[in-house]
Amino acid sequence: MEWDWAFVWQIMPTLLEGLKITIIATVLGAIVAAVFGMVLAIARRSSNRLVSRSVGFAADFIRGTPLLVQLYFIFYVLPDIGIRLSPLTAGVIGLGIHYGTYAAEVYRAGIDNVPRGQWEAARAANLSMRQSWIHVVLPQAIPPMIPALANYFIAMFKETPLLSAITVLELMNQAKSIANSNYRYIEPITMVGVFFLVISLISVVALRWLEERYARVDER
Template sequence: MEWDWAFVMEILPTLIEGAKITILATFLGSIVAALIGLLIAIVRRSKNRLISMPMGFIAEFIRGTPLLVQLYFIFYVLPDFGITLSPLVAGVIGLGLHYGTYTAEVYRAGIDNVARGQWEASKACNLSPVQTFAHVILPQALPPMIPALANYFIAMFKETPLLSAITVLELMNQARSIANFNYRYIEPITLVGAFFLVISLISVAGLRWLEHRYGRID
């Protein structure tokens, strides 16, 4: 089968729409993962073991099960309990939950690296726990964590083809539909690889800049 440039130009707009969904799912999933990861990290630091231990078990369970299984559960099983989500929303939640358990460990390591004296100084200044986290601990803990968090978000982007399993019209799903309809696979699948390669290279360049900018502590 020979490469057909006319066919490429015909399917390119559809693939671009799929790429937009892929990028949107990654962006929204990254926000969810960042927020859930921070919540998990804070709860796991609780001195109350009745709170920290169950959260630790939940995080380990999610991290230890495949993302694909979690996506199927959210999209296909939750409706049996009266919770019906659109494919994109289910995909974003699945990505966010799964990678939130990984970002939680990044947050926890970053928070633990803040000098103990900062906690004591905050207490001496009569700051509340919320004020201490918001104004003292997180501003110092976040910059060194940014490269590691960005790395997980790039990994999330590369896993978005799994969203095709729950009918999200992302890049891979669009390419597969085109290929099956036209019985031509070389052009759509090659273009998918090219899209992912270009976006990944741009992301890696951004990650290198983040490592240079935030990866070192003076």
């Protein structure tokens, strides 16, 4: 079987349609992960040991099991208890929760890296807990986290093809349905690979830039 450029151009609109869903899922998933990760990170710092322990275990559990199975769980098990989600919603929640546990580790490391002295100084300056978080700790903790978070969001982007398993019509699923109806696998599957490779290579460049810009706090 030979590579056929005419076929590539013919399937391009469908693939771009799928790419749109892939990007939507990535962006929404990243937002859910960023928020959920923050909740996890704060809950893990809780002074109540029961809360911090069980949240820590739950995060370890989610990180130790495959995203695909978690997606199946959300998509197939939740309807039994009356929660019916559209495939895309289920996918976004799955991605968000899975990568939220990774984001939580990034937040935790970022917050732990703020020197103790900063907390003590905030307290000495009579700032409330809320004020010291917002004005002292987070502004120092967040910039170094940005490259690491971006790294996980790129990883998440690459995992979005898994959503095709729960019938989200993203890039991979469009490619598969083209392949199945035309009996031609080379072009669609290769084009999916090319799309992902191009976008990841661009994001790697962007990531380098973010690292240059944010990672070195101590040099400022």
